[in-house]
Amino acid sequence: MLNHLPILQVVIPLLAAPACMLLDRARLAWLFATAAGLATFAISCLLLYQVQHSGPISYALGGWEAPWGIEYRIDLLSAYVLLVVSGIGALVLVAANTGVSREIPEAKQPLFYVTYLLCLAGLLGIVATGDIFNVFVFLEISSLATYALIAQGKNRRALWAAYQYLIVGTIGATFILIGIGFLYSLTGTLNMVDLAARLPAIAGSHTAYTAFAFIVVGVCLKLALFPLHLWLPNAYTYAPSIVTAFLAATATKVAVYLLIRLQFSVFGEGFAESALPLDAIFLVLGLVGVFVASLVAIQQPNIKRLFAYSSVAQIGYMIVGMGVGTHTGLQATLLHLFNHALMKGALFLALAAVAYRLGSSDIKAFRGLGRAMPLTMAAIVIGGLSLIGVPLTVGFVSKWYLVLATIQAGLWPVAVLILLGSLLAVVYVWRVVEVAYFQQRPAGLAVVKEAPLALLVPTWLLVIGNLYFGVQAGFTADLAGSAAAALIGGAP
Amino acid sequence: MTLLALLVVTALAIVWLRDLFAAVMVAGIYGLLSASFFVSMDAVDVAFTEAAVGAGVFPLLMLAALAITGRYEDTRHKRQLSSLVLVLVTGAMLIVATWDMPPFGAADAPAHQHLAVRYIQDSPQEVGIPNMVTSVLASYRGYDTLGEVAVVFTAVVGVLCLLSLGRGTTQSSGPAAMQGHVVLRVVGKILIPLILLFALYVQFHGEYGPGGGFQAGVIFAAGIILYTMLFGLDSTRRVVKPTLLRVLAALGLLLYGSVGVVSLVAGGNFLDYSVLAGDPVAGQHLGILVIELGVGVTVAAAMILIFYAFADRGGDGGA
Amino acid sequence: MMLVAHYNYWVVIALMMIGFYVVIVQGNLVKKLIGLNIFQTSVFIFYISVGKVAGGSAPIYDPEVTLYSNPLPHVLILTAIVVGIATMALGLALVVRIKEAYGSVEEEELQARDLEAEDAQQKENQC
Numbered sequence: 001m002l003n004h005l006p007i008l009q010v011v012i013p014l015l016a017a018p019a020c021m022l023l024d025r026a027r028l029a030w031l032f033a034t035a036a037g038l039a040t041f042a043i044s045c046l047l048l049y050q051v052q053h054s055g056p057i058s059y060a061l062g063g064w065e066a067p068w069g070i071e072y073r074i075d076l077l078s079a080y081v082l083l084v085v086s087g088i089g090a091l092v093l094v095a096a097n098t099g100v101s102r103e104i105p106e107a108k109q110p111l112f113y114v115t116y117l118l119c120l121a122g123l124l125g126i127v128a129t130g131d132i133f134n135v136f137v138f139l140e141i142s143s144l145a146t147y148a149l150i151a152q153g154k155n156r157r158a159l160w161a162a163y164q165y166l167i168v169g170t171i172g173a174t175f176i177l178i179g180i181g182f183l184y185s186l187t188g189t190l191n192m193v194d195l196a197a198r199l200p201a202i203a204g205s206h207t208a209y210t211a212f213a214f215i216v217v218g219v220c221l222k223l224a225l226f227p228l229h230l231w232l233p234n235a236y237t238y239a240p241s242i243v244t245a246f247l248a249a250t251a252t253k254v255a256v257y258l259l260i261r262l263q264f265s266v267f268g269e270g271f272a273e274s275a276l277p278l279d280a281i282f283l284v285l286g287l288v289g290v291f292v293a294s295l296v297a298i299q300q301p302n303i304k305r306l307f308a309y310s311s312v313a314q315i316g317y318m319i320v321g322m323g324v325g326t327h328t329g330l331q332a333t334l335l336h337l338f339n340h341a342l343m344k345g346a347l348f349l350a351l352a353a354v355a356y357r358l359g360s361s362d363i364k365a366f367r368g369l370g371r372a373m374p375l376t377m378a379a380i381v382i383g384g385l386s387l388i389g390v391p392l393t394v395g396f397v398s399k400w401y402l403v404l405a406t407i408q409a410g411l412w413p414v415a416v417l418i419l420l421g422s423l424l425a426v427v428y429v430w431r432v433v434e435v436a437y438f439q440q441r442p443a444g445l446a447v448v449k450e451a452p453l454a455l456l457v458p459t460w461l462l463v464i465g466n467l468y469f470g471v472q473a474g475f476t477a478d479l480a481g482s483a484a485a486a487l488i489g490g491a492p
Numbered sequence: 493m494t495l496l497a498l499l500v501v502t503a504l505a506i507v508w509l510r511d512l513f514a515a516v517m518v519a520g521i522y523g524l525l526s527a528s529f530f531v532s533m534d535a536v537d538v539a540f541t542e543a544a545v546g547a548g549v550f551p552l553l554m555l556a557a558l559a560i561t562g563r564y565e566d567t568r569h570k571r572q573l574s575s576l577v578l579v580l581v582t583g584a585m586l587i588v589a590t591w592d593m594p595p596f597g598a599a600d601a602p603a604h605q606h607l608a609v610r611y612i613q614d615s616p617q618e619v620g621i622p623n624m625v626t627s628v629l630a631s632y633r634g635y636d637t638l639g640e641v642a643v644v645f646t647a648v649v650g651v652l653c654l655l656s657l658g659r660g661t662t663q664s665s666g667p668a669a670m671q672g673h674v675v676l677r678v679v680g681k682i683l684i685p686l687i688l689l690f691a692l693y694v695q696f697h698g699e700y701g702p703g704g705g706f707q708a709g710v711i712f713a714a715g716i717i718l719y720t721m722l723f724g725l726d727s728t729r730r731v732v733k734p735t736l737l738r739v740l741a742a743l744g745l746l747l748y749g750s751v752g753v754v755s756l757v758a759g760g761n762f763l764d765y766s767v768l769a770g771d772p773v774a775g776q777h778l779g780i781l782v783i784e785l786g787v788g789v790t791v792a793a794a795m796i797l798i799f800y801a802f803a804d805r806g807g808d809g810g811a
Numbered sequence: 812m813m814l815v816a817h818y819n820y821w822v823v824i825a826l827m828m829i830g831f832y833v834v835i836v837q838g839n840l841v842k843k844l845i846g847l848n849i850f851q852t853s854v855f856i857f858y859i860s861v862g863k864v865a866g867g868s869a870p871i872y873d874p875e876v877t878l879y880s881n882p883l884p885h886v887l888i889l890t891a892i893v894v895g896i897a898t899m900a901l902g903l904a905l906v907v908r909i910k911e912a913y914g915s916v917e918e919e920e921l922q923a924r925d926l927e928a929e930d931a932q933q934k935e936n937q938c
Contacts, residue, residue, distance in 0.1 A: 007752075007762040014642060015749040018742035021649065061635040063755075063764030068610055070635045111653045118646045125639070133887055137639035140894045141646055144901055148650030151905060156912035160921055163905045167834060167843060170898050174851055177891060178586070178827075181854070184884070185593055185861045188606035202592075202602075210589030301933075496822045499856075503829040503849055512841055519845050526852050534869045534880035535859045538888050545896045546852060557841060557903040561910045565839040566917045575836045583828040590820045597865030599878070604864060608881045612870065622872035624882040625889070633886055640890045647897035654904040701871065706893060798900050805907055 005050065006059040006072040009043045009082060010128055010138075012036055013089075014121035017114045026109035030097045033113040037090035037120070044086040048079040058130070066130065067191035073130030077483040080334065081127045081257045084341045088249040089120040091458045092242060092349065098454035099242035099352045102359065104152055112152060116246070119145035123254045132180055132266070133190045135258065136173065139222075143169045146251065150239040161234035168231045172221030179215035182207050192266050203271055212267055216278075219262065223255040225319055226289030229312045236308035237361075241352035244304065248311055249345035253337050256318050260333070263322070264487040282323030287417050289316030294424035298431065303354075304361040306428055307347055310387060313421065314340050320414065321402055327481075327488045328405035334480035336398035339386070342469065343395060346462035347383035350376050353451030353459060366432065368441030372448040375456055377436050379463045384429035386466050389422045394470040397477065495529045510565045512558055520551040536702040537625045544710040549795060552717065556802035620773040621699040621780070629704070630780040634763045637783070638748055640706075641790050645745045648794035652738075655801040673722075680722045687715035695788045699777075705784035709791025716792075717799050725803050734800060737793045744790025748783045755779075819860055826853035838918040840906045844899060851895045858884045858891075 001008075016036035023029050051057060056075035060066060074082070092099075093116070104112055122142025126135055147169070151162035184190060186207055187198040202208055217228075224232040236244045263278075290313045297309035314336070321333030351361060353376045358365045370377045386395035399422065406415040441448075450456070469476050502522045509515040523546020530539035594601035615627040629637055691712035698704030720728040751763065758767040765779025766772035830853055833846025862884030870882035910916050913924055 004756055004762065007756075011749065011752065011762065014638075015746060015753075017642075017649075018645060018745040018749075021742040022739060060761055061763055062631060062633075063761045063766055064632050068607060069632050108653060108656065111649055114649050115646070115653065118642065118649070121642070131636075133633075133890075134636055134639065137636050137643070137890060137894070140898070141639060141642050144643060144646045144650060144897060147901055147905070148646070148653050151650075151654055151908070156909075157925060159905055159909045159912060160925070163840065163902065163909060166898065166902050166905065167847065170847055170851075170902075171831075171834065174854055177854055178857070181858050181861065181884075182589055182593075185601070185603045188602045188604070188608065190607070190883075205592035207589045207592040210585055213585065493819075496819070499826055500822060500829075503826050503853075506845060506849060507829060507833055507837075512839070512845075515842065515845055519848060522849060522852065526856060529856060530859055533859045533863045534867060535862065535885045535888070536869045536871070538855070538859060538885050538892070541889055541892050542852075542855070545892055546848075549896055550848060550899060553900055553903050554841070554845070557907055560907050561841055561916045565837070565842050566919075572836055575832065578835070579828050579832045582831065583824055586824045586827070587821055590817050590824070593817070593820065593861075596817065596819045596860060597863050599864045599867070601861075603861055603884075604881050608883050611882050612879050616872045624870040624872065624879070625885045628882050628886045629889060636886075636890055640893045643894050643897045647900045650901045651904040654901075654908050702869075706889065798904075801904070802907070 002046075002050075004059075005043055005047050006057055006074050006128055007061065009040065009047060009086070010072075010121055010125045012043070013040050013117045013124065017117040017121065020110065020114045020117060024110055026106050027097065029110035029113045030093075033117055034090070034093045034096075036117060037086070037093040040120070040124070041083075041086040041090040044079070044082040047074055048083050050074075051076055051079040067189050067194040070134050071130040071191055071193075072128050073193065074128060075483075076479070076486055077257070077260070077334070078127050080479055080483055081253065081337070082124060084253060084338055085120070085123050085127065085250045088246065088341055088345050089123075091345070091461060092246045092249075095245075095349055095352065095455050095458040096242050098452050099245075099349075099356065100240055102356055103154055103240040103242075108152070112149070115145045115148045116243075118142075119149060119246075123250055126254050127257055130192050131190055132183070132192055132195065136177055136180060139176070140173055142251070142254075143173065143222075146247065149243045149247070150235050152243070153238040153240050155238045157234065158238035161231070161238045165231040165235050168221055168228075172218040175214045175218035175221075179211040179213075179218065182211035182214070186211075192261070196266050196268065199267060199271070203268075208271075212271065215262060216259070219255055219259050223252055223259065223319075224312055224315055226285055226292060226312065226316060229289065229293070229315075232312055233305055233308045236311065237302060237305040241304070241348065241355045241361075244308075245345060245348035245352055248308070248348050249341040252311070252315055253341055256315070256333070256337055260322065260330070260487065264330075279323045279325045282319045283411075283414060284323075286316040286319035286323055287414065287421075289313060289319070290417075290421040291424070294421060294428065297428045298424065300428075301363050302361050303363055303366065303432060304348075304351055306363075306432070307344070307351070310425070310428065311340075311344060313425070314344070314387070317398070317402060317418070317421070320418065321405065324405045324409050324411065324414075326405055326409050327484050328401060328408055330484040330488060331477070331480045332398060332401035332405050334483055335401055335476060338476050338480070339394040339398045339466075339469070342462055342465045343383050343386045346379055346459055346466060347387075349455065349459040349462065350379040350383065350451075353455040356455060357448050357451060363431070363435055366435045367439040368436070369448070370433075370437035372441060373450050375460070376451045379459050380436075381429075381433060382463050382466060384425075384432065386470070388425045388429060392467065392470050394466045394473075397470055397473040401477070493532075495525060495532065499525050499529070511563065512565055513555070513563050515565075516551050516554040516558065519554070520547045523547040523550060537623070537704065537707075540702045540707050541710075544707055544714075548714060549710060553798065553802060556799065556806060559806045560802075618773075619776045619780075621777070623699055623701065625702075626699050626704055626780065626784075630783055631765060631776055634765075634779075634783065637787065638752070638763070641745050641748055641787050644791055644794045645741060648741055648797050651798050651801050655805050677722055680718060684715050684719055687718070688712060691715065691788075691792075695784065696781075698784060699780065705787025706791050708784075709788040710795060712788070712792040713795030713799070716796050720799070720803065725800070729800070732796065734797065737797045737800075740793035741790050741797060744786045744788070744793065746786075747789065748786035751779055751782050751786070820857065823853055823857045823860060826856065829853075840909065840916040840918065841903075844902045844906070847902075848895065848899060851891070855888045855891060855895075858888050
């Protein structure tokens with residue numbers, strides 16, 4: 001069994017989904033889905049251990065060796081991202097039973113879990129595979145599942161947000177398909193390692209550059225890189241809170257993984273530079289994204305929407321790390337990938353708890369919540385501190401490496417801008433803190449209790465993760481560093 | 493060539509038309525023209541699928557939706573200029589990309605070297621079936637096809653989440669909308685069993701000629717949907733029950749996956765069919781047969797369920 | 812020479828752009844989906860054009876045939892067609908629900924109604 005871990009990582013949630021469909025009871029479906037989620041997480045831990053000790057794993061599906069068959073290729077970077085995605089996937093599932101009980105009618109809950117598992121399987125499939133067309137197929141599995149998940153929000157705007165995301169997402173996927181087509185017409189292969197070997201021969205052609213451009217634009221649409229981020233705020237705000245917690249911590253991370261994999265392992269670092277100043281473009285767009293999104297976040301009356309814009313800003317930071325182009329820059333991006341999942345996972349789960357008790361995410365509903373729901377608000381505060389980058393939190397570690405990378409590369413203005421961005425984060429986090437702790441709960445509103453344990457425990461697990469990995473940053477920093485080294489060195 | 497010119501004319505017509513019913517019909521023509529183009533490009537399996545989907549399922553679902561959303565489009569458009577610029581820039585980039593591509597039809601293009609050589613030369617012996625597309629689809633790249641079935645499954649689950657089926661229509665439509673058309677009913681009764689039989693033929697003959705699980709599933713669903721349109725949603729649902737269809741949709745995907753699991757248990761990698769029987773080629777045959785069945789079952793169940801969901805919402809049987 | 816050799820591809824690119832244009836400009840949600848379908852089908856036509864070998868025949872083994880067209884693009888496009896129709900089905904289900912919730916499927920109408928609802932809610936919050 002142990003050598004089949006790469007495929008089991010994806011197949012278990014993939015086949016658990018139709019099995020879950022056969023169980024028609026909400027609670028039973030939830031238990032089954034959570035069991036599948038935990039098994040998936042266990043597999044990702046084992047895979048990371050295997051890769052750390054014996055190097056990249058290659059698995060030939062169908063028994064046909066690559067490139068004639070589809071290959072699953074797990075290296076340090078893939079194992080790292082698989083860990084993040086499956087971990088968040090499992091943790092949010094634990095909280096899901098309570099989290100969706102007020103937002104999705106019980107009769108529809110079994111189908112919710114089926115869709116959730118399909119989304120998880122799709123995301124994992126994108127990371128684990130070594131075949132570029134396989135990426136497209138699993139990208140569409142996760143995308144379709146995401147559209148369905150978002151549309152289950154109570155507010156009618158969830159439907160409109162899901163539709164807009166469907167249009168944007170399908171355009172992005174079609175661009176990626178166009179890019180794959182061009183690449184195939186030039187090289188005759190679809191396997192990523194094989195492509196990397198064959199691309200240098202045709203690297204100078206217009207076709208190769210266009211292929212690269214289309215694939216990058218397609219992936220950036222999924223990433224929500226400014227200015228292609230317009231679908232994200234509505235989608236995150238109106239989706240059921242549990243769905244937002246899951247997506248905010250995983251979907252965009254997988255898109256960042258895909259971008260890194262394509263840029264470094266397939267096309268090679270030098271490729272993009274020869275056509276466009278891609279590094280500069282990433283720096284500029286990333287920074288503009290940070291500022292624009294943070295400024296808009298400050299003005300939002302809806303807390304979910306505020307933190308959705310904050311996500312766009314954080315993605316901007318990750319792209320800035322890539323734009324720096326050095327080993328430390330990439331390390332910072334990878335670190336932030338892990339840390340942002342912890343931060344936003346904790347924040348949105350806490351918001352799910354608030355939504356559960358209050359039924360609303362408007363900032364006015366937060367008045368006096370610091371006293372009514374102390375543990376939940378404390379979680380939000382710590383998450384907020386992490387977003388700002390206060391020492392002892394995990395956000396500090398990512399910002400540290402990012403600023404370090406920019407200084408090492410001689411990009412002083414960028415370092416200053418990053419710090420200014422953190423100041424903006426202080427403003428929007430303070431808005432929430434001020435309303436929750438420094439305003440009285442209005443007299444007419446119903447009494448509100450603390451969040452139920454089912455939501456509180458997963459939230460605090462992530463919060464503790466925030467603090468633990470903020471203090472003991474060694475594990476994640478080393479992992480990110482080794483993964484970055486393997487990529488920038490050139491050899492996949 | 494004329495087909496391409498016709499395609500362009502059709503596409504432009506769709507932009508122009510404000511009557512969405514007409515636009516959908518023209519889109520169906522576009523699908524049929526594409527299928528013909530595929531035949532001229534030697535892509536017979538693809539043509540088959542495109543005809544079934546582009547000229548079959550797609551207009552069907554579109555019309556079912558239009559019955560609810562309304563036939564005419566509002567004429568106000570905004571931001572036409574900036575969009576036109578974006579479209580022209582994208583088009584220009586794509587055209588520039590083709591400058592370095594090998595000429596159309598060149599036999600020595602890189603696309604035809606490397607992977608394709610083995611598929612063409614060795615698959616008749618390695619996999620043992622004449623249809624090379626089926627060999628690649630079901631065996632060499634069988635995992636992609638598992639993903640494809642998962643996509644269909646995801647779509648039907650998503651549609652069910654959004655448009656849940658009523659437990660028996662309380663808004664009983666009475667006799668079906670087409671009850672009065674005697675000719676249609678008689679011809680339907682003769683044709684529908686033939687359609688279902690043809691679907692089975694396509695399912696099992698897909699190794700030797702164009703065809704396979706997906707096309708078969710769509711044709712089977714089309715037969716049932718035709719029955720629904722002629723005789724009413726209620727009478728069809730009594731025979732082809734939604735709960736049964738939900739189970740079948742899930743079972744098809746599970747069947748496909750379990751072939752992979754059985755391969756694991758038998759000592760090979762996931763979806764390695766050669767370990768399924770004593771002789772590797774026999775194993776390939778067995779594996780392909782079972783997974784195509786899984787594909788056909790899920791696709792048929794999914795298409796019928798999706799149609800039920802739209803028809804139910806429409807209230808009058810989706811006519 | 813280049814014109815003749817690549818004419819095929821250019822027409823297909825024109826088709827793609829027509830579909831793309833419909834998606835981004837036209838405001839009716841159903842029309843957008845039709846445009847998306849045209850866009851995707853044109854990409855399929857492009858791929859299949861890449862796979863064609865002049866003088867070849869369909870990739871089904873026949874002892875008398877010597878030259879076959881490339882089967883790999885066919886496989887990829889079969890999967891892509893399925894993905895396309897799955898997306899359409901989901902998109903149409905969303906449009907039907909949107910019609911029921913908003914009463915309209917025109918983009919401008921939807922944005923106007925959302926703004927109205929937001930204004931109404933802000934007034935309510937201020938009370």
